[in-house]
Amino acid sequence: MSVTLDLAAPLARSVAPPRPATASLEKPHLVGMDRDALSEALRGVGVPEKQLRMRTSQIWHWLYVRGASDFAAMRNVSRDLREKLDAAFTVARPEIVEEQISTDGTRKWLLRYPSRGAGRPVEVETVYIPEEGRGTLCVSSQVGCTLTCTFCHTGTQRLVRNLTPDDLVGQVMVARDRLGDFPAQDTPDGAIVPAEGRLVSNVVMMGMGEPLYNYDNVRQALAVVSDGDGLAISRRRITLSTSGVVPMIRPTGEEMGVGLAISLHAVRDELRDELVPINRKYPLKDLLEACRTYPGASNARRITFEYVMLKGVNDSLADARELVRLLKGIPAKINLIPFNPWPGSAYECSDWDQIERFAALVNEAGYASPIRTPRGRDILAACGQLKSESERLRKKERLAADAAA
Structure with a gap:
């Protein structure tokens, strides 16, 4: 018998549930950037040039080795930099x-x-x-x-x-x-x-x-x-x-x-x-x-x-x-x-x-x-069975939705 999990219930693990993407719609995402783009993002929030290489490697490590989904988890990054990053970017999961x-x-x-x-x-x-x-x-x-x-x-x-x-x-x-x-x-x-x-x-x-x-x-x-x-x-x-x-x-x-x-x-x-x-x-x-x-x-x-x-x-x-x-x-x-x-x-x-x-x-x-x-x-997870209910709005509807947002 297959199982569908209630994701509103607490996870039975020692991991905090990821923040929904809808919480940070307006912020650029650091996940998926290559190293050059990540470095530019850090430069944009005021990281000094001489620190860029080190800070880029540090954030990269937190994202992809440690799996951080929140800037607050990046414990060896200064609070000031974490706050600047959190104000400008997101690392939230889908x-x-x-x-x-x-x-x-x-x-x-x-x-x-x-x-x-x-x-x-x-x-x-x-x-x-x-x-x-x-x-x-x-x-x-x-x-x-x-x-x-x-x-x-x-x-x-x-x-x-x-x-x-x-x-x-x-x-x-x-x-x-x-x-x-x-x-x-x-x-x-x-x-x-x-x-x-x-x-x-x-x-x-x-x-x-x-x-x-x-x-x-x-x-x-x-x-x-x-x-x-x-x-x-x-x-x-x-x-x-x-x-x-x-x-x-x-x-x-x-x-x-x-x-x-x-x-x-x-x-x-x-x-x-x-x-x-x-x-x-x-x-x-x-x-x-x-x-x-x-x-x-x-x-x-x-x-x-x-x-x-x-x-x-x-x-x-x-x-x-x-x-x-x-x-x-x-x-x-x-x-x-x-x-x-x-x-x-x-x-x-x-x-x-x-x-x-x-x-x-x-x-x-x-x-x-x-x-x-x-x-x-x-x-319905086998080859050829995947589908979602998403549909693209008509252009007029998209413009109206963007204006309302």
């Missing part, structure tokens, strides 16, 4: 609207952010998946999506806005807070987490939205997440999934250096045009060529191709053979994803026997093709 826990230990948070042009506060979902030896956080990059992939629940929600670097990094911070993954914090009793090491050890940009349509913000956020003196999640443990924004694939490898996953799902253009409509702009030939030249791809660091198994649609053995043919020469592995149903979906999951036959054929051709175990289905 507001947690709801937390759900699946029977398999998967956790889903509904997070609320300021409107930032959307006309009203917006919400996204973030998912934590505990496994043996690792804990994976599935991060959303946009509120809604423009791509309308027909098998994906998020695709039924129109794009509201891009998430900013502090929105993105904030998802990692919330997860580490709630799991007790910062020093001096406690893991909730009964939580399913890795037995050893970091509780959030891997990050996948596979939540709501298309990360490569929010490229600059995602790049900056992942630079912060992977910084070795902070959150220190190795780039080898970060994977970005795209539906196929071909012009941005090479820059992703060159500038972010993270693992690449391709949301493939079909081996023929006519079917992929239907399932993943961006294929009409960037067809399979162009997409696969971008994968062949992806910087850093090798047998030691293969590209992941995600393939959702849809009964009678893309799951034939002929499809499996064509998949093998298409991927020839690409260092690849194929994640076979049993379709996760959602309200109103028009598809069914392939029969398990058929999924196994498909996987066996791909395996025999020399490609690893693990069948992804569905996680968090009971709380």
Whole structure:
């Protein structure tokens, strides 16, 4: 039986609940800034030039190593500087609207952010998946999506806005807070987490939205997440999934250096045009060529191709053979994803026997093709099930809301 926590009740941990984002709507956020921007922020509140480097490292440490969500917690920073920072900036966490826990230990948070042009506060979902030896956080990059992939629940929600670097990094911070993954914090009793090491050890940009349509913000956020003196999640443990924004694939490898996953799902253009409509702009030939030249791809660091198994649609053995043919020469592995149903979906999951036959054929051709175990289905936290109720106001309504604020 899944659980939904009452977040109005006191947390059963020795950590103060994060202040909601709505408490500091007008203040710039220090979380998500790179070091240069953080240094400029400190200069702006009067930190002397000769102290800037030291103070930048000090605040960075408090934010990303100690997990401070309030300037008052920064005990070795002078009271005067803390008060200046508190007056000018915020380090508050996103507001947690709801937390759900699946029977398999998967956790889903509904997070609320300021409107930032959307006309009203917006919400996204973030998912934590505990496994043996690792804990994976599935991060959303946009509120809604423009791509309308027909098998994906998020695709039924129109794009509201891009998430900013502090929105993105904030998802990692919330997860580490709630799991007790910062020093001096406690893991909730009964939580399913890795037995050893970091509780959030891997990050996948596979939540709501298309990360490569929010490229600059995602790049900056992942630079912060992977910084070795902070959150220190190795780039080898970060994977970005795209539906196929071909012009941005090479820059992703060159500038972010993270693992690449391709949301493939079909081996023929006519079917992929239907399932993943961006294929009409960037067809399979162009997409696969971008994968062949992806910087850093090798047998030691293969590209992941995600393939959702849809009964009678893309799951034939002929499809499996064509998949093998298409991927020839690409260092690849194929994640076979049993379709996760959602309200109103028009598809069914392939029969398990058929999924196994498909996987066996791909395996025999020399490609690893693990069948992804569905996680968090009971709380709509599985792949393709994420969605929030946020909608973008019309321009006239947004202007009126901004004027009222």
